[in-house]
Amino acid sequence: MHYTNFSYRQRWWHKKINSRKLLLISLLVALLFNCFLASLNSTAPPAASIVKLYPPLTTATASSIYSVTVNNKPVFVEKYNSLSYVQFAFAGTANIEIQVKEKVNNYTISPKSYKLTSRQQGNKISFSLTVPRKLILHHVNSLDEKLFILADPLEENPPQLGDRQVTNIINYQVDNTGKINATDKIQQAIDDVAEHHGILYFPAGVYKTRQLNLKSNITLYLAPGSVLAAITEADPSHGRGLLQLENVQNVKIIGRGTINGNGSYWRPRKGWYTLILLKNAKNIWLQDILLKDPAVANVWMSYSENVKIDNLKILANPQPEFLNTDGFDFWSSRNITINNVLYVGTDDATAHGGDRKSQIHNNENINVRNSVFYNGNGFKIAATKIPNYIKDITYENIDVVFANELSGFWPISGGYFENIYFKNIRVEDILDTPEDDKSARLFTWLIRVGSGDPDSSPERFGHIRNIFINNLTVEHRGGAKSVFLGYDAQRNISNVVFDNLCIEGKKILNPHDAYFDIKNQYVQLKFTSSNPTIVNIKASALYASQGNAGQFQITRTGDKSKPLTVKYTIRGTAKNGKDYQKIPGEVTIPVGADTVAIAIQPQNHNLRQRLETVFLSLENQPHSTSYMLSPNFQAVVNIR
Structure with missing residues (x-):
């Protein structure tokens, strides 16, 4: 055996080399481990869609x-x-x-x-x-x-099964195949969950039910693929609501599920019930759900206040066709916002009325915006039982794709209609030929005795005053002339202003060119032309990533001599101030400028598992003409 006799210096040098090798190996292992951890947090950016x-x-x-x-x-x-x-x-x-x-x-x-x-x-x-x-x-x-x-x-923070406040309806042994009437078990779950201010979660499936009476302080969450369906074995709820919200407050009905009234089955059998009925209700939020096939109205609000409705979809297409499938009915109610809804139906997209049977008498402060209407009779303000006011109503940024009539005002049995705004309404088509209950007109505003209405008499007539129609554009006006009829100097139609009215490509500055039939001297209409301020938003940089900001642009038309402050709602799956640098809820376009930018600077990039969204939706100015919203009222920046 041969031995090598190392000197002290040689032994020291060999030891130093080994130490360096160990250090390099340790560093390499640490680097690989960190790369592995980073890969768990996704080193590659999330998919673009x-x-x-x-x-x-x-x-x-x-x-x-x-x-x-x-x-x-x-x-x-x-x-x-x-x-x-x-x-x-x-x-x-x-x-x-x-x-x-x-x-x-x-x-x-x-x-x-x-x-x-x-x-x-x-x-x-x-x-x-x-x-x-x-x-x-x-x-x-x-x-x-x-x-x-x-x-x-994408849904923002949908409830998760397993969370402390979330109760799965299946825990109540509820049938979700649509074969068994589940009313009693669902009602018991509602009663129990409301006691602890919880969320009742309906997973995908069909839940057959009769009338359900919601309680205060509850959230109903209908997950995608879930359906609350009216039973067909017995009348689900005559004269009331399939979901009845009476004498309640702090109630939410949310989610991407469906409420199916089975109206096509029940109406020929004299079924008469609303899908969602509010009575003496307060602080109600309806969001995202699909309402389908009602027997009568879809959402009825009586003596109710502080109601928010967002991203609701209504498909009311009964066969054989019948009327009364109103979208939203307001009866002596106030402080209501309806945003970004679709109404497809056979009657009034919205209708107003009222009485004095509760603490709330007037319909007031109602704001309907950013929506799409198809079929039916558009905007109806009609009979009230006892004289009251319908006032401070706004309709803004609405596309009426097709209607039998755009607007009917009938203060014939009590009611004073005041301070009503139609702003940036676009009408594609009105019915060609009049039919029963389908006038084929843009406007039918009449103060006269109503046929078949026992409460209609001259001493009960109201008036129509201070109505502002700004930027109404009509592609096809329909097959009949609009009709305006007052009654006398007090019960009249007055201070009605049409600004920038355009019918079939022509700017309108007089009643004749508008095909308006003015029946008497108690109708006062004014036609003007202006350069209005219209606000829109877009994502000028659709994607944001670490080091690359996304960007929104808000622009205005019209007068630039003054600053303009525009408010917007901040939503999306990304959290403001956490996933991106905090932005305020409003922005000011300075004097002389028509555009302002909002930068989206991502944060916490390594924690991002998928595409996150920043969703801005412009707020309007109800019963005001300071500015109007355009069809581009919302935009999204996506964070990778």
Whole structure:
């Protein structure tokens, strides 16, 4: 055996080399471990788009006319009587392709004001969205079936099963197959959950029920794919609501599920009930749900206040057709905001009335904005039982794709209509030929004895005053002239201002060109032209990432000689001040400028698992003409 005799210096040098090797190995291991941890937190940026599909019901009928994909994912197209619809949520960009059963020669995508760029090839129609929208595909060749596209934003903080405040309805042994009447068990769950101010969670499935009486301090969450359906074995709720909110406060009904009234079954059998009925209710929030097939009205509010309704979708398409499927009825109620809704129905999109049977007498401070209406009779303000006021009402930034009539005012049995604003309303089409209960007019404003109304008499007549119609654009005015009739110098129609009225491409400055029939001297209309301030928002930089800011731009038209402060709602799956640098809820466009930018600077990048959204929606100025909202009222920046 051979031994090497190292000197002290050689031994020292060898030891030093080994120490360096160990240090390098340790550093390499630490680096690899940190890389591994970083990979768990996603070193690659999240995908540029997310599409979330809602589970279809096994009992749902598929359309035989349309098929749809979103980012190459098939989306179930549900047939409901003579229409079809798809519903999904997305972030980023949604590339939508619609395949029709036959070659497409012509089609329309509404609202036209959105100015979507679409492409057609053979039997396919395609377009892209970067902002949530409610769209209608119609006039496809000679096909009667219309396709409604309900493109939602991603849900923000939906309740999670397992959370302390969340109760799963299945814990009450409730049938979710739609085969068994579950009313008693659901009602028991409502009673129990309300006691601890909790959330009652309905997973995907069908829950057959009769009238449910909600209690104060409860949230009903309908998860995507869940349906509360009126039973067909017995009358669900005659004269009341399938969901009855009476003498309650602090109630939320939210989620991407559906409330199905089975009205097509019940109305021919004399069924008469509203889907959601509020009576003496306060602090109510309805958000995101789909209301379908009512027997009568969809949402009725009487003697109620402080109600917020957002992103509701109403599909009321009964067959055979019947009336009374109103979208939103206000009866002696106040402080109500309805934002970003779709109404498809056979009667009034909104209707007003009232009496003095409760503490609230007047309809006031009601704000309806950023919505799409199809079919029905538009904006109705009609009979009240005892004289009261309907005042401080705003309709703004609404697309009326089709209607039998735009507006009917009837103060014929009590009621004074004052301070009502229509701002930036766009009408695509009015009925060509009058039919029963369908006037084919833009306006029917009459102060006269109502036929068939025992409460209508001259001593009970009210008036119509201080009505401001700004930027009303009508593509097709309908088959009949508008009619305006006052009664006398006190019970009259006065101080009605049409500013920037445009009918069939023509600026209107007199009643004759508007096809208005002024019946007597008790009608005073004024026509003006102005340069209004219209505000819109867009995402000028759609994506944000670490070191690359996203950006919103808010712009205005009109007068720039004064600063303009615009408020907006901040939503989205990203948290303001946590996932991105905090932004305020308003911005001021300075004197002389027409644009201001809002930067979105991401934070906590290493914790991000998927695309997050910053969703801004402009607020309007109710019963004011300081500025108006445009069709581009909301925008999204996506954080990678």
